[in-house]
Amino acid sequence: MKNTIEIAGKDILINGVATQIRSGAMHYFRIHPDYWRDRLMKLKQCGLNTVETYFAWNFHEPREGEYDFSGWRDVVSFIKLAQELGLMVIARPGPFICSEWDFGGIPSWLLSKPPMRIRCMNPVWLEAVDRYFATILPMLHGLQWTQGGPIIMMQIDNEYGSVGNDVEYIRHLYQLHIDAGFDIPMFISDSISSTTALSGGIPETLLTGNGRRRPVNFLNTIQALRPGVPEIVMELWSGVSHKWTQSGWLTHDPEDVRVDVESLMERKASFNFYMFHGGTSFGYYPGAVSDGSKYLPYLNSYDTDAPLDEAGNPTEKYFIIQSVIKKHCPEAFTEEPKLIPARDFGRVNLAESAPLLENLQLLGRSVDSVTAEPMEYYGQDFGFILYSTDLSYLPRRICSLKLENLADRAQVFVDGVSYGTIYRNDASQSIQVPTGKIQILVENMGRFNSGMGVHMHFWKGLTGVVMDGCRRLYHWTVTPLPFDDLSALPFGSLVSQGNMPCFHRGVFEVDEPADTWLRVPYGRKGQVWLNGFNLGRYWQEGPQYALYVPAPLLKQGRNELVILELHGLRGEPIVELIDHYDRAPSIALPLN
Incomplete structure (x- = not known):
């Protein structure tokens, strides 16, 4: 019998049965592929039945017309794994995703194409967008619920009504999906108001709301705008993202999350935690935001104070959510999640160096x-x-x-x-x-x-x-x-470079790989590569002082560590591999 998904008034009928979607967001591009199964299983063990993920366009088309859906970028395998574990999937393919990710997932090579205007009916923009969807939609077509796959819903763009009003553009994206044979529900998500709904929505798409604290208010607004439609909080913000130079590590009170989940379970509304597991924006991929006057770049850590922390371990929120779901839905599958221990591998001496400015022609x-x-x-x-x-x-x-x-x-x-x-x-x-x-x-x-x-x-x-x-x-x-390849650098004996930019290298042995956390205790500001992989940046300004290192990035035996210190080390040329995160003291997120 063919799978079906239908909208019947407020109900979402999956194979004819009214179903509450209990979802959590986690992004394949922020989780090492060796850990996809672990993170998805922990989501299911919490009592959720659906996983939601964005698709980062710039992760798949780093050069114009050159697509990569292999290895870490194999989103189809991620979706099929979710199905194997008995989870449904909400797909949010963009082209814009926000997500504290560089340029909201838009490839930066588009900026070299005048007259470029993004997220509208600009012909230059549409040419690239149409080509992207012509590549990705055929890959997803057979993964729809109605085709025997796990994808039950697709999003059109992201939070568009908050920043634009080109409804013709939203309809264009919607039509791309229809022409590609998609027959599952499509939706928009935004901070819901009449303005955002009219500016960024079309009648054919479901309205869903984003935000934190008193989410039933979002649902009431949706009902006022479109009476009798399904009630879905597409982004129930269960944590908070972090930026460089902010004072303290912001946290969202677990009791606030309990109240939010209780209210949604009582109302039998569908919801999606953003984020359920944040993971890590490795390398150069963190984005930035403005507070109106200042540029605020995001950390590599996308921990977001989520129910699963950056290393994939459950927090207090995880067990609160699990207990509330079990209380209201006794038949939901729940289970004790498995912890992943981290190891302290000690110090790594940075015994070699190579000045940046003296080696330019080997680097670019x-x-x-x-x-x-x-x-x-x-x-x-x-x-x-x-x-x-x-x-x-x-x-x-x-x-x-x-x-x-x-x-x-x-x-x-x-x-x-x-x-x-x-x-x-x-x-x-x-x-x-x-x-x-x-x-x-x-x-x-x-x-x-x-x-x-x-x-x-x-x-x-x-x-x-x-x-x-x-x-x-x-x-x-x-x-x-870009420092994509540092193999040509002629490292020599460590020589002090004062406050000049300099690469430093150290090697260390690992008997058995395990998760760890890397910090440069005497670093001022710089970038870190482990076995050629760009982990991300460090900055003494904080609030992040250690970078998460998933075990699969380590090798049994010899490992190589390279840092680019931009201003000269403040003390010993060492890196520490510790068994815990290191960040600024926690401070509570202010009430709205």
Whole structure:
């Protein structure tokens, strides 16, 4: 008999039976594939019957027209594994996902295509979007519930009504799914109001709500807008994301979550925890947000104070949710989840070093550029970029350099000497330096992933440099530095580099791989690679002081660790592998 899913008034009928969807969000791209089964099983053991996941477009099409759905990117295998474990799936393929992920999942190579305007009926944007969906929808078609697969619902874009009003665009995306043979319910999710519903929804899609605390209020709003439709909280925010330089580690009171879940279970409404397990935004993938005046980049940790922590272990919230579900739904499957222990592997001595500026030609290909342009102009997506120009033809004197549209953090060197750092949040974007050979190293710390209605400048690097307030500087040598491959670096004996950027390398032995946490106790700011894998950044500003290392990234036997320290180590050249997270003290999320 063919599987069916139908909307009958407020009921979601799955194979003819009114079903409450109890879902949790976890993203395949934030979990090592060796741990997919563990995390999915723990979701089921909590009493949930559905897993929800975004699809990160930029994770699958890092270069235009070059798609990758293998290994860690094999979302089809993730979905099939969920089905094997008896879970239904809610798919949210984008093209925009927000999710505190770089550019909301949009590939940054699109920024090199003028006149690019994202998330609307702009022809240049639509060409790329249509090609993406023409690739991914056929892969998902046979995984629909009605085709014998586990996918019961699909989302159209994400929280669109909060940032735009191109309903024609939403209808275009909807029609792509219909033309591809999708016959399962489709929905929009947003902070529900009449404005967001009218700006970002169409009658053919279900309305679902996002938020925390008193979620029944979202449902009441949905009923006022569309009486008699299913009640679904698509994002029940059970935690909070974290940003660099924030004071403390924000937490969401578990008792608040208990109250929210109780209210939804009593109402027999469907819901999806965002996040149930956050995982990790490895490498350069964390996004950024603005508070209206400041740029706020997200951490690599996407722990989000979720029911399952970053390492996949249950928190107090997990057991609260499990008990509330069991109370209202005794037939729900629940089970004690298995803990994953972490190990302390001790210290790793960083016995070798390689200065960055002395090894540029081994790390990136330089190009001559009349003007200083953003990294996307040079075909670069992530990492660092170096702008060099020679002012030594001028008399030796102090001059002022203003960096235009700095994104995000620059170190300025003259004749191989550091003269300071400028961050895009600084009140002044100028620096006083002597004339000479100028080098400006810019770090991309993540593109905006939200606020798409107001942000228009998503490019990274610089758009120009002005000297003494009046003279634009031309003729640059630009070196993109994504640091995708560090194997050519000629490491030698450790030599102090002062406050200059320098790579440091250490090796260590592992008898049996296990989860661990990596911290650079005397680091100021930098990036970490383990066995060639980009773990992410560290910054003494906090609030994250240790990076999560899943066991599958370690090798039995010899392991190699490389860090890029941007400002010189403050003490011993060591890295520590510890058995616990290290972060700023917890502070409670303020009440709304």
